[in-house]
Amino acid sequence: MSEELERDYEIGEEIGRGRFGVVRRCASRSSGDLYAVKSVDRSRLADDLDRGLAELEPKLAQLAAAGNPGVVQVHAVYEDEAWTHVVVAGDEYGEKADVWSAGVVLYVLLTGGALPFSGETASDVFAAVLRGSPRFPPRLFAGVSPLAKDLMRRMMCRDVSRRFSAEQVLRHPWIVSGGGAREAVQPT
Structure with missing residues (x-):
């Protein structure tokens, strides 16, 4: 310690x-x-990704928490x-906060390192977190299914009462289908 x-x-x-x-x-x-x-x-x-995420986590947590009672x-x-x-x-320190954090990690993993809330300055990032609506730029998400984006929106929902629980995340169609980047096609 x-x-x-x-x-x-x-x-x-x-x-x-x-x-x-x-x-x-x-x-x-x-x-x-x-x-x-x-x-x-x-x-x-x-590895480098783990080290990078560990370095970013305290900074992201502080940015996300400011003015946001659901984090x-x-x-x-x-x-x-x-x-x-x-x-x-x-x-x-509860489940819904962990779900929000897991949503951020999922976004980072699916984009190869981009953050869901960004801006030119710390104030811009702060405002993006407070808006609570992650952006999905086509250049980063061209191969990511609508189901994956839907799950991330529900995990990073600013309104805690509407944010998914861990159980809801596990029942989401993107997870149930195996979490492929492209939308799963159901057999007929």
């Missing part, structure tokens, strides 16, 4: 684990407020030699 992180937060029990890191409960030492901290072990990242609110980011630690509001 980062010394600064442990200075500012009391780290509690593990509440989740993934391939590259762990999520733990934590509490602010100054206010007592409860949070969660996601710690990513950068030394375990296998996990980032309170602090700490880095040390091998780890990145992102402290988020403990009561907001």
